[in-house]
Amino acid sequence: MSLRINDTVPDFTAETDLGSISFHDWIGDSWAILFSHPKDFTPVCTTEFGAVARLADEWDKRGTKVIGVSVDGVEDHKKWKSDIEKVGGSKAKFPIIADEELIVSKAFDMLPAEAYLPDGRTPADSATVRSVFIIGPDKQLKLSMTYPMNVGRNFSEVLRALDGLQTAARAGVATPADWQLGQDVIIPPTVSNEDATAKFGEFDTVLPYLRKTSLPG
Numbered sequence: 001m002s003l004r005i006n007d008t009v010p011d012f013t014a015e016t017d018l019g020s021i022s023f024h025d026w027i028g029d030s031w032a033i034l035f036s037h038p039k040d041f042t043p044v045c046t047t048e049f050g051a052v053a054r055l056a057d058e059w060d061k062r063g064t065k066v067i068g069v070s071v072d073g074v075e076d077h078k079k080w081k082s083d084i085e086k087v088g089g090s091k092a093k094f095p096i097i098a099d100e101e102l103i104v105s106k107a108f109d110m111l112p113a114e115a116y117l118p119d120g121r122t123p124a125d126s127a128t129v130r131s132v133f134i135i136g137p138d139k140q141l142k143l144s145m146t147y148p149m150n151v152g153r154n155f156s157e158v159l160r161a162l163d164g165l166q167t168a169a170r171a172g173v174a175t176p177a178d179w180q181l182g183q184d185v186i187i188p189p190t191v192s193n194e195d196a197t198a199k200f201g202e203f204d205t206v207l208p209y210l211r212k213t214s215l216p217g
Contacts, residue, residue, distance in 0.1 A: 002109050006140050009133065010107035016067070016095035017077040024139055031064040031166065032135040033158065036110060040072040040080040044152050049080075049096075050088020051155045058159055062166060069097040069104050071129060105129050110146075132158055134165060171215055172199075187211040 003009065011024040026032075035052065037045040052066055059066050070077065077096040084092045097104055105111040110129045132153060134143040142165050147153050164175040173185040187196045189209050196203055196211060203213035 003133075003141055003144070005142065005144075008139050009135050009141050010104075011139075012103060012107060014097045014099070014104060015074055016097050017074050017081065018095040021067075021095065021097075026067070027065065027135060027137070027139060029137050031062065031137060031162065033059075033064060033066045033162070034108075034133045034135065035066070035068055035153070036105065036108070036129045036131050036133075037068060037070040038129040038149065040070050040076045041083065042149075044149060045070070046080070046083055046087050048153050048155070049084040049092060050090070051153075052094065053084060053088040053090040053092040055155060055159065056090065056093060062159075062162055064162060066094045067097060068094060069099050069129075071099045071102060071105060073100050074098045099129075108133065134158070134162055136165070136169065167215070173213075173215070176212070184212040184214050187213055 009023075011022070013020065013022050035048070037048070039045070049068060052068070070080075072080075077098060081092045081096075099105055102111055106113055108131070110131055130149060131144060131146045133141060136142050143161055145153070145158075160180065163181045164179060167181070167185065168174060171185070172188070172191075174188055175185055176183075179185070184204075187200065187203060191199070193211075196213070200213040200216065203211050205211050
């Protein structure tokens with residue numbers, strides 16, 4: 001069953017390199033990002049985990065927890081973290097889920113129900129486990145992105161998207177293409193001009209259905 005925007009994400013119990021978690025309880029009242037990987041000790045994934053580690057302060061500023069998932073075991077995760085920290089230049093304090101039974105990968109529709117890990121497997125056997133899921137405090141999926149194995153994820157874009165999601169949720173607005181935090185936002189078409197003036201003050205009508213404004217403060 002596919003997972004769509006605004007669906008409640010699956011809850012599960014899993015082992016991580018930092019201990020056992022229950023996913024919904026682990027999220028709590030925070031935003032959360034789950035980022036998945038097909039195998040430990042792979043080159044592109046190691047650089048991605050390093051990028052996530054370097055952004056620890058940025059996740060904290062946004063009240064967001066991050067958690068990795070890879071279809072290898074806890075002991076491999078613990079060993080891999082030394083490589084991640086060497087490449088990233090930062091301590092990797094976030095947990096990594098051990099998804100050897102593919103429970104999380106299948107629940108999040110990254111692998112088909114009949115998938116299994118063969119003996120002597122390679123990353124190609126779980127290549128589609130290369131996604132980012134941004135989850136709100138309501139435990140609903142807000143955004144997902146899936147990448148191939150040979151293209152590293154852009155975590156600056158993940159941060160930008162998170163800023164957009166949090167701004168939209170907080171202020172009841174939308175964000176235009178290439179938007180960055182602090183730039184003008186879009187007033188939803190469902191908001192009348194009168195209500196827009198009362199809420200935002202002045203705004204620019206680019207088209208009858210496209211109105212831009214700055215956020216108060």
